[in-house]
Amino acid sequence: MKVFGRRDLPEEATRIANDPLPPAAAEPSVLPTAALRERVLKQIDIAAASGLTPAALQREIEHLIHEIANEERVGLSAHEQSRLAEDLADDMIGYGPLEPLLRDDLITEIMVNGPNNVYIERSGKLERTNIRFRDADHIIAIAQKIAAKIGRRIDESSPMVDARLRDGSRVNVILPPLAIDSPCITIRKFSRHRLDFAAMVANGTMSAGVAHLLGIAARARLNVLISGGTGSGKTTLLNALSRLIDNGERIISIEDAAELQLQQPHVIRLETRSPNLEGGGQVNQHDLLRNALRMRPDRIIVGEVRGSEAFDMLQAMNTGHDGSISTVHANTARDALTRVENMVQMGYASLPLRAIRSQIVDALDLVVHVERMRDGVRRVTQVVEVCGLEGDVITMNELVAFEFEREDEQGRILGHYRALHGRPGFFSRLEYFGVDRAWTAAEREV
Secondary structure, X not given: OOOEOOOOOOHHHHHHHHOOOOOOOOOOEOOOHHHHHHHHHHOXXXXXXXXXXXXXXXXXXXXXXXXXXXXXXXXXXXXXXXXXXXXXXXXXXXXXXXXXXXXXXXXXXXXXXXXXXXEEEEOOEEEEOOOOOOOHHHHHHHHHHHHHHOOOOOEOOEOEEEEEOOOOOEEEEEOOOOOOOOOEEEEEOOOOOOOOHHHHHHOOOOOHHHHHHHHHHHHOOOOEEEEEOOOOOHHHHHXXXXXXXXXXXXXXXXXXXXXXXXXXXXXXXXXXXXXXXXOOOOEOHHHHHHHHOOOOOOEEEEOOOOOOHHHHHHXXXXXXXXXXXXXXXXXXXXXXXXXXXXXXXXHOOOOOHHHHHHHHHHHOOEEEEEEEOOOOOEEXXXXXXXXEEEXXXXXXXXXXXXXXXXXXXXXXXXXXXXXXXXXXXXXXXXXXXXXXXXXXXXXXHO
């Protein structure tokens, strides 16, 4: 396929190309990289280029750069020519300087704070990279390409957008004047490696005993709320829990940005929709939850509760949809219940506080708290039973807790899990599903 056509060159360039020994051959000329980039782009057949693979397009661009460098006597090494070709190919059919970061499976988060200020998260730790954008307009161009892929718009009139990439990675963009110094892009990468409990035990997220307890909770259809801070591993844990759901169940997932990796054959995935430019057409989690109740679900999985839809989630758990799972941002398991309580009040201020707490107690069986600790490892730090009400206070029973011991020479946190050996309030449910003895054995493993 012919992607590049040789355009008519200026008279001087033609003379140089045809003269084997030009007078100035001894000194390479200095053609600015920006000018060279523009020269290459002018000779590209966009329609033909779009049909090439990234590798093939890069080879074509590199060949053209080599030709122009020879014609103009530009002093570019082979490595520099290859790097420029890669950058141009990434800009044309990818996301520019972000492409090498998106291809690196070890990177979990990408944070663009400015043209020369790009950070990543790798193994739970932040690192500054040497990735560079040409200028702020280059960042905006990449952000607009991301938004356009899913039919959204980002500009001065709509300076914030949540989007997702084709692989499911979650993207947030905010532009000036809201972002004072520079346009910012934050990408939570979608892991290609689906972690199960065995992998989470191996990487230190939990012990084998804790994994067995949580697996039993999923099989016994307990309602579970996973809490934790931003980037603590809530969604990863939810995905691992969901792998234990029976294949015969109908599951409906509800998310702001679809990122769950449910493996069962009978899954309906619902995703919210932002308002259009006229401010209409919005569909939020509250709307989707109410609709999901009419779709005959066996289990409802809410990716994350953020607002008044918390009330609908509690209603669903209280109306026969046992085994539902959701996540919430919180600092501790106790804080998670307080947050749910506050979110219900946001939409239903007239409800008495005791009625809300009674709904929470009736709906939830377990709160599992995960935390990204200072060594970068994401760990399950609490498994707490929601017991009941004493007066107006929700009582909780800590079944499992991670206890810090020390830090090793590599800075890794060492500790152990402490388990409460006793009968939880939902023990009759465990007996009904025939997993009561397995639960007792798992407690001894913790």
